[in-house]
Structure formats: C-alpha cells, structure tokens
Amino acid sequence: MELTLEVIPKSTWGKNVRSEYKSDWDKIRKLVYQKAMMKCQICYEKQETLHAHEVWEFDEEDHIQKLVDIIGICEDCHNTIHYGRAKLVGTDQEAKEHFMKVNECDELDWMLAVQEVSIKSMKRNKIKDWKLDLSLVEEYLK
Numbered sequence: 001m002e003l004t005l006e007v008i009p010k011s012t013w014g015k016n017v018r019s020e021y022k023s024d025w026d027k028i029r030k031l032v033y034q035k036a037m038m039k040c041q042i043c044y045e046k047q048e049t050l051h052a053h054e055v056w057e058f059d060e061e062d063h064i065q066k067l068v069d070i071i072g073i074c075e076d077c078h079n080t081i082h083y084g085r086a087k088l089v090g091t092d093q094e095a096k097e098h099f100m101k102v103n104e105c106d107e108l109d110w111m112l113a114v115q116e117v118s119i120k121s122m123k124r125n126k127i128k129d130w131k132l133d134l135s136l137v138e139e140y141l142k
C-alpha cells in the first residue's frame with residue numbers, strides 16, 4: 001500500500017472508533033493486529049507493536065466521513081500519515097524521511113504531497129457538519 005498523507009476535518013477530531021465503541025475497542029484492535037500478522041500493512045516491515053489506523057473516505061457532497069478499513073501499521077507510517085500532527089509535535093522531519101523511503105521518491109514528490117494534503121485540509125474544514133459512518137465496525141463485532 002502506498003504511504004499517503006491524510007487529514008481529518010477539525011469538526012470530527014477525537015471522534016473515532018475508539019471513542020464511539022469504547023468497550024469493543026480492545027476486541028477490534030486485536031482483530032486488526034491479528035490480520036496484519038505483526039507486519040505494517042503499508043511499509044511491510046515486521047513490528048513488535050502495531051497501531052490501529054482508521055482509513056476514511058470523505059464524501060464532500062453529502063458531508064459523510066465513512067470508515068472503510070482499519071489497518072495495522074507501524075509508528076513511523078502512522079506519524080507520516082498524520083503529518084499535521086507530526087508538525088505539531090515536531091516529528092515532521094522523520095515523517096518526510098519515512099515518506100521518501102517507503103514510496104522510493106524524492107523531495108519534490110514529498111513537497112507535492114504536502115501541498116495536496118493542505119488543500120484537502122482546507123476543503124474538508126470548510127464543511128462543519130461531517131457525519132461519521134461507522135457501519136464497518138459491525139463487521140468486527142460479529
């Protein structure tokens with residue numbers, strides 16, 4: 001899987017599978033780790049610990065933020081995907097290096113990706129009433 005930068009609109013920060021399914025979160029994330037077999041599902045490096053990462057689709061027409069997958073990924077990939085957060089906590093240099101390594105690309109590709117995600121961010125933050133579609137979670141709770 002390609003490593004891309006992602007942005008969650010401000011209006012849904014803190015609202016996710018973990019917050020909405022508190023008592024089931026442990027079960028869900030263990031299923032995710034099992035499926036990943038302790039390998040990052042983006043860079044394929046073997047890991048001691050994984051992070052459960054929610055993959056979303058954004059429907060800007062109907063303002064729906066839909067959960068489409070939950071994957072097990074490494075700390076470096078997670079840091080890179082959430083580049084906005086990485087900038088805030090000062091790990092953006094690591095994000096850049098990891099992005100170029102995993103995607104085997106150069107600094108120009110990185111700069112284009114940063115530009116693309118900042119445009120995405122502006123578009124998504126213009127919408128203030130995103131609705132979460134977490135129906136995928138039911139698949140994990142069967």
Ligand SMILES: [Zn+2]
Binds near residue numbers: 040044075078
């Ligand atoms: Zn990784």
